[in-house]
Amino acid sequence: MIDRRLTLGLLAAAAAASPALAAPTIGQPAPGFSAVDADGRTRSLSEFRGKTVVLEWTNNGCPYVQKHYNSGSMQSLQTTAAKDGVAWLTIVSSAPGMQGHLTGAEAKAWKAREKAASTAVLLDPTGAVGRAYDAKTTPHMYIIDKTGKLVYMGGIDDRASASPESLKGATNYVSAALADVKAGRPVAQAATRPYGCSVKYGSAG
Template sequence: MKLRHLVLAASAALLSLGLSAAPQVGAPAPDFTVVDTKGASHSLSDFAGKNVVLEWTNHDCPFVVKHYSGNMQALQSDLTGQDVVWLTVISSAPGKQGHVSPAKADELTASRDAAPTAVVFDESGVVGKAYDAKTTPHMYVIDKAGVLQYMGGIDSIPSAKVDDISKATPLFANAAKAVLAGGKPDPAVTKPYGCSIKY
């Protein structure tokens, strides 16, 4: 009987851990520490008092290529120009498609005229899993108080066609605009689309 109770208690503990790990809009965003292409460490708590964007990426993904035809760079420039911290996150594990060296990541940033605050690595997948990041791109907006305000797709048309960008509802951009204005995004959770993250 005691063994059965122990097993049930352990199962309940594991279940609660799993549930507590899932990100919730309106709740504090999971803290993390990551290293960027220059070897500098960044923790979410370092950016208290600033709005933060997390963008999951994989340079070889056609959906990422679509948005790096100019859309993502424009969003990065616009938001970082308004003192938003933009972290581009690479969660591809070593040996998996999309994994790059720091030098290659910097080369990609320069060649695409990208303008994030930093490109950071999550090789263990710990950060991606804490945020339940599923696709590239997958977008998140965290407000100045460290509260997760948006998670989901970059826009409303799940295609790899550049022409669709202008036709789509800019879900992420609208959410970021709402947060910068001190409001709440509506919708606050949308379905992301893209390539699966290669954990």
């Protein structure tokens, strides 16, 4: 009995020492992270402090992602955000061997081919950044304000379809949230349901 109690105590201590990641929460500081970009540079969220930041989870093999890139709507949104001084980080959390996984060279080629206007493409092959944000789909979108607080998370728009036709008349939640942030207003719809392909984490995910 003593040994069993000791074992349970050790397990409890271990759990306390390495708690599970807390889910990201609107109005709370966004989880910090660092990741290597397509150019091989280590980038961190902290380097963008003082700027509005958009996080976009992507997978170039996902038809939902392709809808937004093939139509040019994602690039248009990125370009508009960049003009307002927003840092846009596109994140690839697909594990090696999984759909959408990209090496640095492949990520650079993909960005050039798509004429993407994101600030950087970040590679997250272990899924550490994706899990910290509880990213579930591609695309899955997050907005962090200039103080480092999470002010939006969810879908890119209100049309959960891979059809390009669904873009007509869609309400773009990210565009609306960025407009609220720019105007100094609280984000009207701070959390929505994301849609798309599941993030292709490795076996640990």
